Amino acid sequence: MQIGFAAPVSGSWATPAAIDRVAVRAEELGYHSLWTFQRLLSPPGGEWGETYRSVLDPVSAVAYLAARTSRVRLGIAVLNLPFFxxxxxxxxxxxxxxxxxxxxxxxxxxxxxxxxxxxxGADRRARGRRADEYLPLLRRFWTDDVVEHAGEFYTVPATRMAPRPVQPGGPPLLLGGAAEPALRRAGRLADGWVSSSRADLAELAASIRVVRSAAADAGRDPDALRFVCAASCAWGADQAADRVARRDPRRLRRPRRAGRHGGVRRPQL
Structure with a gap:
């Protein structure tokens, strides 16, 4: 199990100084990865919570993290396909x-x-079918010399894209989503699955089994998939509860039983 950490890209602590300190220190301490997330807008009444009220763009934030680090992996969980x-x-x-x-x-x-x-201006209709067409097309821009595509939702004239990503085949694509169709899509088409930060750790094993089963049904190797558990934790507001959680070994064993994956702890103050 590898442990990552959320970069401070949300709320009042999402400043260049805070991002720099967390990123550099996480790399020094040997964390596996740093993560960002996407939220374009939020309702004026704050119904989605303080975490989503003010959020930096994840692509720009990863570019900044890349400049301040040299080893730690950099993740986005997640970018919404229909917006691009x-x-x-x-x-x-x-x-x-x-x-x-x-x-x-x-x-x-x-x-x-x-x-x-x-x-x-995105269309919510047939979101699943759009994703089924989107993911293989996305990879083709990173692998094919010439991309030409005429599908149900997307059309690309014969063109090419350069430069190629450094990673062969492009960055690993980790599909988010909790519904069974999304889990099965991850097994069929993606390089792995990333949970919601609000997911119940006790339920991760069941979700991972669905992803692995879909991969096997599609003729893919389930053991080649990656699983990222995004777990929220809080400090300060409830220190007693935090101490109890630290003493409870079941909290630490649950992700291991869920399967082979990298863990991400996202602090929410």
Whole structure:
């Protein structure tokens, strides 16, 4: 099990100084990865919570992290596919991979906020089928000399994209989502799965079994997939509860039983 840490990209602590300190110190201490997330907008009443009220753009934040570190892997959990045309996402993620020396992990999903869908002009209909077409097309921009595509949702004239990402085949694509269709899509098409930070750790094993089963049904090797557990924790507000959690070994064993994956602890103050 490898442990990552969330970069401070949300709220009042999302400052250049804080990001720099967390990133440099996490690398010094040997953490495996640093993670960002995407939130374009939030409702004026704050119904989504303080975490989503003010959030830095994850692509820009990863570029900053790449400049301040040299070893730690850099992840986004997750970018919402419908908000980007496939070649735009391919170009941005490929560029991040070049600038970071091949350290990018690309978590992607289909989004959930109606307000964001409306604001960017995205279509919520047939989101699953769109993702089925999107993911293989995204990889082709990183692997094919010439990309030409005419699908149900996307059309690409015969063109090419350069430079190629540093990682062969491009950054690993880790699909988010908790519903069974999303889990099975991760097994069929992605390089792995990333959980929600609000997921119940006790339920991760069941989700991972669905992903692995879908991979086997598609003729893929389930053992080649990566699983990222995004777990939230808090300090300060409830120190007694935090001490209890530290003394309870079951809290530490649950991710191990869930399967082979990297763990991500996201602090929310």
């Amino acid at each position: 045309a496939p070649p735009l996402m391919a170009k941005q993620l490929g560029t991040l991979d070049v600038l970071s020396g091949g350290r990018v992990d690309a978590g992607v999903g289909i989004g959930w906020a109606d307000e964001e869908y409306v604001a960017v």
